[in-house]
Amino acid sequence: MPVKIAVNGYGTIGKRIVDAVLSNKDFRLVGIAKYRVDYSAYLAARKGIPIYVPRERASEFREAGLEPHGYVDYLFEEADLIYDASPGGKGAGNKKIYESYGKPGVFQGGEEPGVAELSYSTLCNFEEALNKKYVRVVSCNTTGMLRLLCTLHREYGVKRALSVIIRRAADPKEDQRGPVNSILLDPPSIPSHHGLDARTVAPWLDIVTAAAVVPTTLMHMQFIEVELSTQVNRGDVVELLDGINRFLLVESASTGIDSTSKVMELARDSGRPRGDIYENIVFIDSLSINASRLYLFQGIHQESIVIPENIDVAYAMLGIESDPLKVMERVDSTLGIGG
Ligand code: NAD
Structure with a gap:
């Protein structure tokens, strides 16, 4: 059964994580959390990506012709793993929300290391991420x-x-x-x-x-x-x-x-x-x-280099695969790396 993924934040890193998830059969994208109406919300809607919004913002999206799929709390409830791709420094606040739903989360390098149990990079410490609940992929x-x-x-x-x-x-x-x-x-x-x-x-x-x-x-x-x-x-x-x-x-x-x-x-x-x-x-x-x-x-390439590591770490955290070589082979093939 594919793992259900939520992506919180749809900017430079978030949209690339979404595409990596969509290209990988081991995962299923539940949807993204969007906080503002902008061109990327229209593009996501056109691609058929379910958009979840904060309750208090729902009317803005509706007025802009974007019917939200639901509220962000539903998104977090539904997911097996949440990617936090919010602007650097916001992850610590978001973590409290993920904890309230009992959901694991992957944070990005703009957060302080203390946001997670482990700072991570696949070729260094994949094994340490096995079954961890909160991990930060370094910048x-x-x-x-x-x-x-x-x-x-x-x-x-x-x-x-x-x-x-x-x-x-x-x-x-x-x-x-x-x-x-x-x-x-x-x-x-x-x-x-x-x-x-x-x-x-x-x-x-x-x-x-x-x-x-x-x-x-x-x-x-x-x-x-x-x-x-x-x-x-x-x-x-x-x-x-x-x-x-x-x-x-x-x-x-x-x-x-x-x-x-x-x-x-x-x-x-x-x-x-x-x-x-x-x-x-x-x-x-x-x-x-x-x-x-x-x-x-x-x-x-700052915009994309952390994407493979973001996907690798999910395999370790959720215990899908414990061999980093097999994980990298799988992730690389879905992203078109090597070969
Ligand atoms: P970004 O500004 O491009 O995107 C952030 C998105 O999060 C925006 O769509 C914003 O609307 C949304 N957002 C706003 N408030 C939010 C909240 N409370 N919760 C969730 N989402 C919220 O930022 P980015 O460049 O994608 O950076 C995201 C993280 O990735 C940061 O920690 C950053 O340091 C790290 N990072 C960025 C790069 C890079 O080159 N851009 C590279 C590696 C790591």
């Missing part, structure tokens, strides 16, 4: 770093890491955010919060992160330096990453792809929905090894 940059660092740690041991993050200023729809013509140190101090966030998942990780925001909306770029416990061979590292679908290795010399804009064009030309790229884009020409030190650049 886009942290997910990208952790995929890489946990993979390297498992194979070679990671002694320490440095990540310099060139952050996108805003998502493409966020026309009110900046900077427009500046490079903003965000935060001005070192370390940035990203390393601390990574340690909520991987407490063994000795990492320093620094971040600056640049005027782009497409992707983040991370420069990563890792000191491994052993000397490694570049070819072995390439083979290791190439063997895991969550990494997409891009060779700039032969493809001409040496920027985030060209990566996005590749995704659009490949027919990826919305031009989404769920994988870490590893710019393979940048992967350099000096004895036990490894250096590389990787691109992170």
Whole structure:
């Protein structure tokens, strides 16, 4: 029997979780909670997605020609698992509602770690999420770093890491955010919060992160330096990453792809929905090894990178499948990753 899913919040992350759920036969979407009438409500209605609204907002939706499927309390009552995709910081308040219905929930990286029993990233701690009731999938940059660092740690041991993050200023729809013509140190101090966030998942990780925001909306770029416990061979590292679908290795010399804009064009030309790229884009020409030190650049598509982990974690929390490799294989095939 498919697991019944509710998605609370239908913005950048919520709408992508919805599409991932709709494409996966292990799940059935009960519906979404919408709080405002906007274009995405009309599009969801046109796609046949059941829209649930707060009681006090129902008349606004009706006046706009959108008959709600029901009230949000029905949605939560009906679901086996609730995805919280609300704006960062609202999840803690929402959790009280989920608890009142006795329903498990998946939170996003904009929440404080304390909102959940566990901060999560599949390649690091899938097993810890088994049968947990509340889990937080870490943010886009942290997910990208952790995929890489946990993979390297498992194979070679990671002694320490440095990540310099060139952050996108805003998502493409966020026309009110900046900077427009500046490079903003965000935060001005070192370390940035990203390393601390990574340690909520991987407490063994000795990492320093620094971040600056640049005027782009497409992707983040991370420069990563890792000191491994052993000397490694570049070819072995390439083979290791190439063997895991969550990494997409891009060779700039032969493809001409040496920027985030060209990566996005590749995704659009490949027919990826919305031009989404769920994988870490590893710019393979940048992967350099000096004895036990490894250096590389990787691109992170902030809007979509956390979607696979959001779906993976449901398999663990609900005890559907306990083998992370089988889960990733299933989720990757439904999202069109790898292959
Ligand atoms: P968003 O602003 O695009 O969407 C949030 C949606 O939640 C909106 O549709 C809003 O109307 C709705 N909403 C408002 N109040 C609500 C409430 N009380 N309960 C439920 N929904 C409510 O935000 P987003 O970018 O999708 O971010 C959602 C979460 O995902 C945040 O924690 C964020 O930090 C995290 N995240 C975002 C990105 C990204 O790049 N956008 C990447 C990774 C993680």
